[in-house]
Amino acid sequence: MSNPAIQELVAKTAGINTVARVADIGITLLHGGDFLFRMGDTLEGIFLVNAGALKLFRTTESGDQQINGFYTQGDLVGLDALDDGVSRCEAMALDTSSVTFISWGSLLSGKRGLDYRDLLKLAGKELNRESDLALMLAQRSAERRLAWFLIEYSDRLGERKLAVDEFSLPMTRTDIALYLGLALETVCRELARFEDMGLISKNRRRIRLLSIDCLRELAEGNEQ
Amino acid sequence: MSNPAIQELVAKTAGINTVARVADIGITLLHGGDFLFRMGDTLEGIFLVNAGALKLFRTTESGDQQINGFYTQGDLVGLDALDDGVSRCEAMALDTSSVTFISWGSLLSGKRGLDYRDLLKLAGKELNRESDLALMLAQRSAERRLAWFLIEYSDRLGERKLAVDEFSLPMTRTDIALYLGLALETVCRELARFEDMGLISKNRRRIRLLSIDCLRELAEGNEQ
DNA sequence: CGTGTGCTTGAGTGAGGTCAATACCTGTGG
């Protein structure tokens, strides 16, 4: 998140994550499995993730779920209710997480140094993110999808100045599979293949990228 | 060209169809295959589609393209540049089409009775649309994707008070395939199967939906 | 008329899904 106003906001709220809910500043603490909001909820603002990780997903009538994205520190969640104020998604904590609620009013009052232009930019970023996901899902190869997933995750860590080549994934293999539109077994197998090829090493959620360049090539669909 | 609305439009704008953009009225006339904008173009506003049809797509480095959506009369195109003003997509006319350019300034000046809230709502709508697409692409079944495509197209015609059960598709089978992440042959075969099942009748681009309810069931993933 | 572009249909194949068995890791209670 390159916006300095948001960076400042993250900095200000760092370290308050032991309080369950601090009404005056709008901080909420969630545990793994807790919902931040459900489908059909009316959202009066957006949530800034201070720590932890959330997944945003939709459930179809036939019961299967599609994960729209994973959100970690510095990300803003809740833009999907921009249309009519009602969320069509559910947001669930993957882990112990802390989020700050920011009402539309407060966001646009100028007190935070943000205006509707920034909000529009954020919406544009989110739009591009969804569009990227759709682009990827339309490519069939499981290898490519998974390489893309790892690279995207790594890149987003890089934006936060965290290590890009070694990290712990906050989500289960099932979540990855739902995100990428694959079977969970395929995710396991593909990861195992990457390990055999010397591209990564892994131990459960702990991942080390041994050849980011090569993974990036795979993600972009270039042969070799 | 049998569509009377388009014929009228062509008559009205006769003689200016070699001009890429008529600045004073902001109307652009496009022919099938013309680009409205390309990847990397800076967009100073959005485009309202008056008539015809456009496809919005992205091309990857490896050359394959993913179609993000089809836009017809009443749709707004160009929100994908909301982030930094630069489009990551290409917009191409599928057919003889007319679009009106609306600059950000003019859009937000209030002259058109719109403000940034409306724009945010539009962005939200677009976000949901992309999200729907991603949701669908993550479902593997070709049958379901195609049923969803037909229903979505029909619903959008309904929003414009047009016939929902009989229409001409403006795009080729290849475009449908790229949109849905399928092979073009699969699109043909699946359509043929729908015809065998008595759900539709078709003749090239001309489609008649014989059982919308049944198609909707298929699209939503409910069995039978 | 031929030629091009888009559409349809067939045959064969392989990537990825499904089902099933096993291993691993963490927490709980005896």
Added chain:
DNA sequence: CCACAGGTATTGACCTCACTCAAGCACACG
């Protein structure tokens, strides 16, 4: 400290659906 349970991850065997390659058809246009 060990036994057990439940959630998570891995691996194997099998099979299906959709992709690829290929050929033929239909319509539009010069």
